[in-house]
Amino acid sequence: MISKRKAGATQNLIMFVLFIAPALILFSVFVVAPVFQGAFYSLFNWKGAGPLNRENFAGIENFTRLFADKYFKTALWNNMKVIIFSLIFQLPAAFIFALLIGRGKTRGSVLFRSLYFFPYILTEIIAGVIWKFIYNPQFGLMTQLASFFADTKREIALLADPSTAFNAIFVVLFWKYIGFHMILYIAGLQNVPTELEDAAVIDGANRLQVIRNVIIPSMKGVISISIFLSVTGAFNVFDVVWAMGQGGPVHSTETLVTYLYNFGYKRFAFGYGSAVAIVIFLLCLAFNFLYQKYIVGEEN
Amino acid sequence: MVTKKRYEVIRFILSAIIAFIMFYPILTVLMGGFKEKGQIFSDPFGIPNPPTLQTFGEILGATGTYWTLIFNSVYITGATIAIVIVFAMLASAALSRIRIRGQKALFNFFIMGLLFPLTVAILPLFLQLRSFGLIGSRWGVILTQAAFNLPISIFILTGFFRQIPFELQDACSIDGGTILTFFRKIMIPLSTPVLATVTIIVFVASWNQFMLPLLVLSDTSHFTIPLGVMQYQGQYASGWNQIMAFITLSILPVIIFYFALQRYVIDGLTAGAVKG
Numbered sequence: 323m324i325s326k327r328k329a330g331a332t333q334n335l336i337m338f339v340l341f342i343a344p345a346l347i348l349f350s351v352f353v354v355a356p357v358f359q360g361a362f363y364s365l366f367n368w369k370g371a372g373p374l375n376r377e378n379f380a381g382i383e384n385f386t387r388l389f390a391d392k393y394f395k396t397a398l399w400n401n402m403k404v405i406i407f408s409l410i411f412q413l414p415a416a417f418i419f420a421l422l423i424g425r426g427k428t429r430g431s432v433l434f435r436s437l438y439f440f441p442y443i444l445t446e447i448i449a450g451v452i453w454k455f456i457y458n459p460q461f462g463l464m465t466q467l468a469s470f471f472a473d474t475k476r477e478i479a480l481l482a483d484p485s486t487a488f489n490a491i492f493v494v495l496f497w498k499y500i501g502f503h504m505i506l507y508i509a510g511l512q513n514v515p516t517e518l519e520d521a522a523v524i525d526g527a528n529r530l531q532v533i534r535n536v537i538i539p540s541m542k543g544v545i546s547i548s549i550f551l552s553v554t555g556a557f558n559v560f561d562v563v564w565a566m567g568q569g570g571p572v573h574s575t576e577t578l579v580t581y582l583y584n585f586g587y588k589r590f591a592f593g594y595g596s597a598v599a600i601v602i603f604l605l606c607l608a609f610n611f612l613y614q615k616y617i618v619g620e621e622n
Numbered sequence: 623m624v625t626k627k628r629y630e631v632i633r634f635i636l637s638a639i640i641a642f643i644m645f646y647p648i649l650t651v652l653m654g655g656f657k658e659k660g661q662i663f664s665d666p667f668g669i670p671n672p673p674t675l676q677t678f679g680e681i682l683g684a685t686g687t688y689w690t691l692i693f694n695s696v697y698i699t700g701a702t703i704a705i706v707i708v709f710a711m712l713a714s715a716a717l718s719r720i721r722i723r724g725q726k727a728l729f730n731f732f733i734m735g736l737l738f739p740l741t742v743a744i745l746p747l748f749l750q751l752r753s754f755g756l757i758g759s760r761w762g763v764i765l766t767q768a769a770f771n772l773p774i775s776i777f778i779l780t781g782f783f784r785q786i787p788f789e790l791q792d793a794c795s796i797d798g799g800t801i802l803t804f805f806r807k808i809m810i811p812l813s814t815p816v817l818a819t820v821t822i823i824v825f826v827a828s829w830n831q832f833m834l835p836l837l838v839l840s841d842t843s844h845f846t847i848p849l850g851v852m853q854y855q856g857q858y859a860s861g862w863n864q865i866m867a868f869i870t871l872s873i874l875p876v877i878i879f880y881f882a883l884q885r886y887v888i889d890g891l892t893a894g895a896v897k898g
């Protein structure tokens with residue numbers, strides 16, 4: 323009996339190893355190893371070829387250079403801008419969209435939902451190219467609006483002006499990802515107890531009071547997920563920015579990841595680029611940790 | 623009662639206006655390809671007048687670019703999905719159905735991958751792929767992308783497999799079946815909906831992936847749709863009607879797929895996010 327059980331255990335172990343090996347190998351080689359290699363490379367002044375030794379060891383020099391670079395500061399600030407603007411404009415708007423079409427059986431709500439959500443599945447690069455057309459200075463929407471309302475023939479080139487380019491890109495990000503947050507909120511709305519809402523209405527609460535005191539508190543979970551995904555996503559913005567100007571004009575729309583590409587990969591500065599990657603990773607990790615600890619933790 | 627009805631009407635009108643604004647950029651593209659070159663400049667956002675199919679004909683008729691891109695995107699996305707499904711299912715089965723020590727630690731090891739976006743690892747990955755001779759190869763994209771989709775897939779599948787009662791597995795082994803029988807006869811049929819979720823997540827991530835093929839693929843004959851669109855709009859910088867037609871043809875498969883299966887697509891993508 324014992325030997326039979328032992329045989330069973332061995333068989334289980336073999337089976338386990340066979341089943342897990344393909345995923346484990348692929349994951350270790352292509353995900354885990356590069357992350358650790360990156361952390362190592364970031365300490366060297368290295369072009370991606372030749373040995374890593376004492377001669378090109380740079381310590382934390384890459385990091386100090388990084389934080390002294392003005393374009394890196396621009397990139398960091400742009401990422402912060404995405405986070406702040408999303409929290410102030412995008413998520414509340416997504417919440418309003420959800421309230422509009424996510425409750426009851428409003429006519430057409432299924433169609434509306436898929437139309438609002440569609441930009442989210444659209445390829446980022448294609449979204450960027452479409453908006454480049456919309457912003458076109460010669461015939462684009464802005465120029466047309468200006469000639470319609472202000473009666474000028476002036477060309478409006480939002481993407482060519484460093485002071486407006488990034489805000490113009492944010493509009494695209496707003497449009498692209500709002501549907502996703504809306505769907506999260508719609509899912510959250512299903513969990514709001516209707517009795518509680520009815521009770522509040524009977525007690526004479528107006529719509530705003532119901533939203534503030536009944537709906538939002540019962541959606542805390544979904545709202546905290548949405549904020550979390552919005553912030554971590556913002557650190558990794560690349561495709562849309564790339565399609566609309568590759569970080570230009572004059573590096574004004576650089577984000578952390580376009581900076582990594584332009585100043586790391588393009589110049590074959592693998593040590594310096596890896597330092598950028600490590601900073602992105604640590605920012606995400608720090609946010610993750612603080613958010614879990616202070617925001618999500620509070621709720622439980 | 624009257625105010626309630628009026629409220630519903632206002633709500634409908636407001637929703638319709640937002641829907642119009644949200645979808646109009648897409649509509650502009652869908653109409654743009656049917657316009658003649660002159661009209662795209664004089665009336666970029668209006669209805670095609672007269673509509674022409676010539677631009678589409680030119681793109682579809684030309685050997686090369688468009689069909690090559692579609693082929694590469696289907697090839698890379700298809701292979702990625704196949705690898706992720708097979709590898710993640712096997713791993714999740716092991717992590718949830720075979721009782722063994724150290725299981726939890728391994729599960730957490732995979733889940734840790736959710737913290738590593740592709741962007742963070744891209745430079746060392748480039749060097750890694752170069753040392754494997756995979757730069758310039760579609761398999762460089764496929765394997766990397768598959769690896770980065772494993773954590774979320776394993777997370778979803780393991781969660782689902784754990785809910786299948788162990789009694790079912792015991793019953794199966796009492797009847798003389800091995801774990802493989804159990805896998806084939808019970809688990810795979812039961813997991814169709816959750817496999818659909820994983821497929822949709824991997825499909826969207828892979829189909830839209832830009833940075834990885836940008837670094838890995840160098841030969842235009844290997845380009846995927848996002849790379850191709852980027853290159854095409856650089857080449858035909860002033861031929862916006864051509865770019866619009868090209869984009870229309872590129873997103874048409876996705877539009878059909880989306881509006882046919884919208885419920886599954888929307889639920890699948892958000893389920894993955896919420897669970898992640």
